[in-house]
Amino acid sequence: MAEALLTLEAVREHMADNAAVVALADLAVKAKFDRNELTIYVVSQNIVAAAIAVQKAGYNFLEDVTAVDWYPSEPRFQVTYHIVSHRLKQRVRLAALLDGEDPVIDSITSVWPSANFYEREVWDLFGIRFVGHPNLTRIMMPTDWKGHPLRKDYPVEGYR
Secondary structure: OOOOEOOHHHHHHHOOOOHHHHHOOOOEEEEEEEOOEEEEEEOHHHHHHHHHHHHHOOOOEEEEEEEEEOOOOOOOEEEEEEEEEOOOOEEEEEEEEEOOOOOEEEOOOOOOOOHHHHHHHHHHHHOOEEEOOOOOOOOOOOOOOOOOOOOOOOOOOOOO
């Protein structure tokens, strides 16, 4: 498929047989297919349900978890999960947008144990809390480090 699909309706219409589109039919709030990449947005409260849904649909590998700081825009943060199905030869990017005031989302470690270190990295560098994470501690920065250095409002030379 060469052309970009930039709305949820267009994705549903043109990719009706895609396993992730089918699995997330009731959870998706926004979607796009651009540059041969499928991105499906869900509300943050539904991230665990979305992870379970794609896993049941045949997606077997959580590739990574990352985040973007859209400061000064609101919602400020986007948490992104790249998930692959080797059997289906498909991948999906799940994304959830978070408020900048108190960025919090449920941990998906109960669904994908491999999310453990990725979620710790996102927490350490962006300050996004993952509720239910088994060990949400710093992984990149020293334990006594102040702040989260990948936030766009973090001072270039650190806090002094």
